Amino acid sequence: MRMLIEMMPTVLWFILAFQFVPRVVGNAEGDALNALKINLADPNNVLKSWDPTLVNPCTWIHVTCNNENSVTRVDLGNANLSGQLVPQLGQLYNLQYLELYSNNITGKIPEELGNLTDLVSLDLYLNGLNGPIPVTLGKLQKLRFLRLNNNFLSGTIPMVLTNVSTLQVLDLSNNKLVGDIPVNGSFSLFTLLSFQNNSLNKPPPAPPPPLVPTQTRSSG
Amino acid sequence: MMLKSRIFRIVLIYSVCSLLGCGLSYGTPTDIACLKNIKASLKDPYGYLTSSWNFENTTEGFICKFIGIECWHPDENKVLNIRLADMGLKGHFPAGLRNCTSVTGIDLSNNQLYGPVPNDISKIITFVTTLDLSSNNFSGPIPVDLANCSYLNVLKLDHNRFSGNIPPQLGLLDRLKTFSVANNLLTGPVPNFNSNSSFGADSYANNPGLCGKPLEDCTSPSQGSHIL
Numbered sequence: 001m002r003m004l005i006e007m008m009p010t011v012l013w014f015i016l017a018f019q020f021v022p023r024v025v026g027n028a029e030g031d032a033l034n035a036l037k038i039n040l041a042d043p044n045n046v047l048k049s050w051d052p053t054l055v056n057p058c059t060w061i062h063v064t065c066n067n068e069n070s071v072t073r074v075d076l077g078n079a080n081l082s083g084q085l086v087p088q089l090g091q092l093y094n095l096q097y098l099e100l101y102s103n104n105i106t107g108k109i110p111e112e113l114g115n116l117t118d119l120v121s122l123d124l125y126l127n128g129l130n131g132p133i134p135v136t137l138g139k140l141q142k143l144r145f146l147r148l149n150n151n152f153l154s155g156t157i158p159m160v161l162t163n164v165s166t167l168q169v170l171d172l173s174n175n176k177l178v179g180d181i182p183v184n185g186s187f188s189l190f191t192l193l194s195f196q197n198n199s200l201n202k203p204p205p206a207p208p209p210p211l212v213p214t215q216t217r218s219s220g
Numbered sequence: 221m222m223l224k225s226r227i228f229r230i231v232l233i234y235s236v237c238s239l240l241g242c243g244l245s246y247g248t249p250t251d252i253a254c255l256k257n258i259k260a261s262l263k264d265p266y267g268y269l270t271s272s273w274n275f276e277n278t279t280e281g282f283i284c285k286f287i288g289i290e291c292w293h294p295d296e297n298k299v300l301n302i303r304l305a306d307m308g309l310k311g312h313f314p315a316g317l318r319n320c321t322s323v324t325g326i327d328l329s330n331n332q333l334y335g336p337v338p339n340d341i342s343k344i345i346t347f348v349t350t351l352d353l354s355s356n357n358f359s360g361p362i363p364v365d366l367a368n369c370s371y372l373n374v375l376k377l378d379h380n381r382f383s384g385n386i387p388p389q390l391g392l393l394d395r396l397k398t399f400s401v402a403n404n405l406l407t408g409p410v411p412n413f414n415s416n417s418s419f420g421a422d423s424y425a426n427n428p429g430l431c432g433k434p435l436e437d438c439t440s441p442s443q444g445s446h447i448l
Contacts, residue, residue, distance in 0.1 A: 078295070102295070125293065147293065169300065171292060188395045191347040191371045193322050 029071050030057040032088035040083035040105070046076065066094060073097040077123065081105060085129075090115040101147070102126040109153075114139045121145040125171065133158055133172075142166055150174040157200075162187045170194045250319040251299050255283055257316025258302075268307045292322060301325035305352070313337050313358070318344045327352040329376065336360035342368035350374040354400070357381060362401070367392050378402040386411055386430070402426050409438050 034052040049061040058065035064073035071092045082104035089098070090112025096119060106128040113122065114136025121144060122137070129151040137146070138160025146167060153175040161167070162185030170190050177198040181187075192203075252275065259269050272287035283299065284291035290301040299320045309331040315338065317323065324347050334357040338344055342365045345351070349371045358380040366375070367389035375393070378400040385408035386401060394414065400423045407429030413419065421434045431438035 101293075169292065183395075188373055188397070189324075189349050191324060191349065193324070193347050 027056045029092055030054065032086075032091040033057050033060070033063065033071070033074070035086045035088040039086050040081045042079075042081055044080045046079045046081070064097075068094075070094040072118075073099070075099045076103070078102040084108075085110050087112040089113060092116060094118055097121045097123075099123045100127070104128055106130070108132075109134055109148075111136045113137065116140065117142070119143055123147045124151065125149045127151050129153060131155070133161075133177075135160055137161060138163060140164060144168045147171040148175070152176055154178070156180070157182060157195075173197050249297075250321055251297050252278075252283060254299065254316050254319035254323075255286065255289070257319065258314040261311055261314050261316060263310040264307070265310070266308045268304075269309075290325075299323050301327075301350075303327040304331070306330040309333060313353075315344065320345075322347065324348060324371070325350040328356065329353065330355040332357060334358060337363055337366075339363045339365055341365050345369065347371055349395075352376040353380065355379040359383065362386055362390075362406075364389055366390060369393070370395070372396055374398040376400050377404065380404055382406055385409070388412065399423055406430050410435060 030052055033050065037047045037050050040047070046062065049059070050057070050063075051060070054060075056065070056069045057063050057071060058069050062075050062079075063071055064075070066072045072094055073096060074092070075097070077099045078101070080103065081100075084107030085100070085105060087110045089095075089110060093116070095116045098113070098116070098119065098121065101123040102125070104127065105124070108131035109124065109129055111134035113119070114134060117139060119140050120142055122140070123145065125147045126149070129148075130153065132155035133148065133153055135158045137143070138158055141164060143164050144166050146161075147169065149171040150173070153172070154177065156179030157172065157177060159182055162182045165186050167186040167189070170187075171194055173194065173196040175198050177195075177200055180201050181195050181203055183203070255273060256275060259273050262269070264270055268287055281291065281293070281295040281297060283289055283297045284294055288302055288304045288307075289299055290303070292298045292300045299322060302317075302320070302323060302325065305327050306329070309328070311333060312335040313333065317326070323345060326345060326348055327350065329352045333353070337353070337358055337360070341363050346369070348369050350373060351369070352374065354376040355378070358377070359382065361384040362377060362382050364387040366372075367387060370393065372393050373395050375390075375396060376398065379402070381404060382401065383405040386406055388409070388411045390396075390399075391411040391413045396413065399413075399419045402423060402425040404427050406424075406427040409432040410424055410430055418434070424430050424435055
């Protein structure tokens with residue numbers, strides 16, 4: 001009993017101290033987005049509401065969450081942003097829409113974006129991105145829109161992308177891509193329009209026509 | 221001397237503007253003209269196009285919000301797909317499509333379109349990957365030029381009044397995954413598609429005189445309406 005009374009002040013002190021521990025530790029998604037904010041120059045102050053001390057980023061403007069307070073959309077198209085993307089974007093595990101088009105973002109596309117397995121739309125078009133299209137994007141098995149056009153992307157088009165069977169809209173035009181244009185798998189749907197203004201190899205000439213015939217005739 | 225330098229300046233400005241414009245892709249003012257033309261050429265008894273296709277407020281990407289129109293990018297007037305199925309539309313194959321230079325998907329099924337399919341169709345919709353004209357009143361031949369639409373993955377011509385032969389050259393379409401000409405007035409041999417993509421009897425059903433695998437063999441050079 002006496003020991004308990006003696007311990008009281010210490011216990012009270014700890015309880016008091018914890019009131020002041022910032023509650024940031026909770027939210028990895030807020031941290032990830034904050035890392036992006038730090039890496040971007042934002043002259044129009046579109047990221048003004050991005051306050052990392054909040055319990056989650058779901059009240060931040062241009063951020064959308066689901067019912068479980070996990071980020072599903074980042075909408076920053078046409079926002080006059082510059083700077084670079086960050087690998088932490090790969091931690092937004094429920095992200096479906098990453099809209100960063102029409103900015104002045106430079107640097108590489110982080111390969112960590114391949115971890116965003118719920119991603120439906122990846123729009124990085126009209127920026128200053130360089131480096132390759134990460135092979136890891138082949139892991140995005142729900143991807144429907146992949147628009148990377150009008151950047152300075154180099155290297156080849158990863159063949160694994162032909163295994164993304166959900167792809168509906170592909171635009172890789174106006175980059176510095178080299179190598180062959182895949183035509184198999186999901187890429188059967190994509191025409192020269194998706195690949196214009198690169199240094200890609202012209203598709204091989206169509207194979208000679210098979211004997212087109214009239215069908216077998218049976219004797220009367 | 222004055223004139224020369226003026227001409228030089230004009231040429232310089234023009235070149236710079238062209239180069240700047242070069243960075244952008246196909247489409248834009250032509251795509252607006254395309255849709256205007258399509259709307260003008262079709263009767264729209266239920267008013268789907270009349271109400272939705274409004275050309276007055278011309279902001280960037282405004283046509284992308286039109287009913288039946290899907291754009292390449294939400295903020296650029298460049299048409300990717302046109303889906304006008306089941307709208308009671310009447311008229312000919314819309315020649316205005318020629319100006320939608322980046323269109324890949326076209327679905328005009330279940331309407332009341334009639335007349336022939338243009339015989340230079342590959343110049344009108346060069347990059348088409350899906351063409352669904354099924355359930356209309358199209359007539360005349362299936363144009364040989366369709367074989368030049370080399371990106372075709374889906375070609376649905378069923379439930380129309382196409383007549384004559386199926387052009388054997390359609391067998392050259394090496395991306396074709398879905399093909400149907402059922403329920404038409406076609407005769408003659410079924411084309412030889414390569415083995416990966418031969419189509420079942422359903423694709424050819426209900427025509428008066430089609431023959432050859434997967435249907436009954438053809439029995440005479442000009443297979444008419446008799447099949448043994």
